[in-house]
Amino acid sequence: MKRRRKYTAWLFLAPSLLLYLAFFVYPTIEALRISFYEWSGFSKEMDFVGLNNFIRLIRDTSFHAALKNTLVLLIIGGVGIFILAFLFSFLLNSGIRGKKIYRSIIFFPYIIAPVVHAIYWGLLVFSPRKGILNSLFKLLGMKSLAEFAFLDHNHIFSSVLFVVIWINVGFYLIILLAGMDRIPGHLYEAARLEGANEGYIFFKITLPLVREVLTILLVFWGFIAIRMFDLLYAFGGLLPPREIWTNAIYLYIVGFGKRDPIFQLGYATAIGFVTLILIVVFTVIIRRLLRKEIYEY
Amino acid sequence: MKSNRTILGRIISHVFLVLWSVSVGMLLYWTIIASLKTNKSVFKELWRLPEALNFGNYLRALSELNFASYSLNSLLIVSTSVAMIIVVSLPAAYALTRMNMRWKNPLTLFYVAGMGIPVQLLFIPLFKSLSAIQLVNTPIGLIVVFITLSIPFTVFLLTGFFVTIPTEMEESAAIDGCSEFRTFYRIMVPMATPGIVTAVIVNFILLWNEYVLALIFITGKKYRTLSLGLYNLYAALQYSSDWVSIFAGSVLVIIPTLIIFILLSERLIAGITAGSIK
Numbered sequence: 151m152k153r154r155r156k157y158t159a160w161l162f163l164a165p166s167l168l169l170y171l172a173f174f175v176y177p178t179i180e181a182l183r184i185s186f187y188e189w190s191g192f193s194k195e196m197d198f199v200g201l202n203n204f205i206r207l208i209r210d211t212s213f214h215a216a217l218k219n220t221l222v223l224l225i226i227g228g229v230g231i232f233i234l235a236f237l238f239s240f241l242l243n244s245g246i247r248g249k250k251i252y253r254s255i256i257f258f259p260y261i262i263a264p265v266v267h268a269i270y271w272g273l274l275v276f277s278p279r280k281g282i283l284n285s286l287f288k289l290l291g292m293k294s295l296a297e298f299a300f301l302d303h304n305h306i307f308s309s310v311l312f313v314v315i316w317i318n319v320g321f322y323l324i325i326l327l328a329g330m331d332r333i334p335g336h337l338y339e340a341a342r343l344e345g346a347n348e349g350y351i352f353f354k355i356t357l358p359l360v361r362e363v364l365t366i367l368l369v370f371w372g373f374i375a376i377r378m379f380d381l382l383y384a385f386g387g388l389l390p391p392r393e394i395w396t397n398a399i400y401l402y403i404v405g406f407g408k409r410d411p412i413f414q415l416g417y418a419t420a421i422g423f424v425t426l427i428l429i430v431v432f433t434v435i436i437r438r439l440l441r442k443e444i445y446e447y
Numbered sequence: 448m449k450s451n452r453t454i455l456g457r458i459i460s461h462v463f464l465v466l467w468s469v470s471v472g473m474l475l476y477w478t479i480i481a482s483l484k485t486n487k488s489v490f491k492e493l494w495r496l497p498e499a500l501n502f503g504n505y506l507r508a509l510s511e512l513n514f515a516s517y518s519l520n521s522l523l524i525v526s527t528s529v530a531m532i533i534v535v536s537l538p539a540a541y542a543l544t545r546m547n548m549r550w551k552n553p554l555t556l557f558y559v560a561g562m563g564i565p566v567q568l569l570f571i572p573l574f575k576s577l578s579a580i581q582l583v584n585t586p587i588g589l590i591v592v593f594i595t596l597s598i599p600f601t602v603f604l605l606t607g608f609f610v611t612i613p614t615e616m617e618e619s620a621a622i623d624g625c626s627e628f629r630t631f632y633r634i635m636v637p638m639a640t641p642g643i644v645t646a647v648i649v650n651f652i653l654l655w656n657e658y659v660l661a662l663i664f665i666t667g668k669k670y671r672t673l674s675l676g677l678y679n680l681y682a683a684l685q686y687s688s689d690w691v692s693i694f695a696g697s698v699l700v701i702i703p704t705l706i707i708f709i710l711l712s713e714r715l716i717a718g719i720t721a722g723s724i725k
């Protein structure tokens with residue numbers, strides 16, 4: 151009986167496992183292997199170069215800039231998203247009417263296609279002089295803001311960062327709210343009976359009890375932020391401007407991009423390798439930071 | 448939930464929430480309004496409502512710009528992919544949570560860890576593999592990629608659901624002499640329906656919205672997906688100034704997700720939160 155059970159378990163796993171191994175795991179290992187070679191992709195020949203690609207990375211200023219952007223996106227973007235998510239959860243959890251409606255509305259941008267966001271923000275909102283923001287400020291008579299170039303070299307990354315935060319808040323908000331809903335009501339009642347105000351309740355009761363959920367969310371954000379591609383790549387139209395290049399974008403441009411006539415696939419996968427390490431490091435850090443005893447309730 | 452909030456506190460909260468909601472609504476409003484204008488008036492008279500409702504923009508997008516065929520491609524490719532994702536992941540999630548296997552935990556981790564791998568790392572070797580078996584620029588090739596890349600997350604979601612289902616049902620079925628397959632098919636699948644629905648909706652949205660994999664694995668117009676078509680149109684903006692078509696295309700892309708949102712947002716939110724909090 152038990153032998154049959156084991157056998158059928160593997161049968162249940164087989165289809166997904168085969169696909170996964172063939173088209174996910176194997177390519178991952180291949181990618182790591184390719185990073186030790188130089189390969190143009192056109193010929194079948196690859197030249198083994200050992201750690202050369204990685205040494206090149208250390209000296210590559212474009213990579214430095216991309217890495218910096220990735221980290222800013224991860225950290226500043228993460229801070230922005232989570233502060234807003236907590237703020238909204240605080241506002242929505244204090245007996246306000248329309249909680250579910252607000253929650254859905256804030257979540258809405260998350261399910262809209264990144265291309266559409268890139269078009270809306272890049273073409274309609276941030277467009278210089280004639281876009282929504284600039285013309286709005288002009289109507290309001292705020293001259294300096296009416297001339298503010300959201301899409302120029304200095305500001306475009308911040309503009310994109312704002313959009314990223316705006317899109318993502320809803321997702322983390324809804325999960326945070328669900329986590330908070332699991333906190334037993336009697337804890338709140340007891341605190342209120344003793345005269346605690348909302349702020350105190352939030353920081354001393356709610357926050358510590360959502361630590362587990364928060365850890366998962368932060369790790370998830372790490373996955374998302376470090377490999378964010380769709381929105382950023384579409385933002386500039388034909389080619390995203392250098393200022394918003396992150397690791398993921400740089401990898402793609404080096405590997406498939408239109409700039410160099412020779413595709414440098416080995417170098418590109420080296421970038422991918424480093425990006426993967428970044429994800430692992432971030433995950434470990436988050437789990438270390440937030441690992442404390444789980445409060446029993 | 449009672450609270451010690453003041454009236455002022457409530458007003459400020461509402462103001463903030465309403466402002467944010469307005470910013471969300473503007474996305475829909477402006478995109479739709481802009482799609483109904485003419486190319487001349489889009490930016491010149493940004494704040495005025497369109498003089499006439501230029502539905503011709505949509506007709507043009509659908510026929511001349513091939514958006515109708517792109518929509519069909521997306522519909523077929525994404526639907527097939529989502530169906531197959533469930534077919535493949537559901538038994539796997541069941542096996543990983545229910546069956547007595549020594550390798551249960553490491554295997555689950557093996558699947559779920561895939562979520563952390565940056566997809567871009569796989570572009571190159573996947574392209575190499577697929578072109579070796581002649582599946583580049585074919586719908587099947589893209590479907591295979593879609594399915595495989597969705598497995599980690601879907602398995603993660605579904606195992607989260609299966610864990611919450613009590614085991615008594617299977618035990619009694621086993622006592623009644625049901626085989627594993629029957630137990631799975633007749634009992635577990637119906638009980639896991641909320642999880643399945645969530646997985647279907649989430650995967651549909653993700654795959655409908657994506658354009659990068661399509662950009663890499665589909666090279667011609669014949670099998671192009673809608674999101675990719677929109678991206679191409681936007682990327683070609685330097686050569687044409689046909690803004691209104693881009694906005695019309697945006698609306699076309701939004702429509703399915705908008706419908707899902709209107710009809711199913713509560714379900715979707717409930718499903719996502721249930722699957723994440725284990």
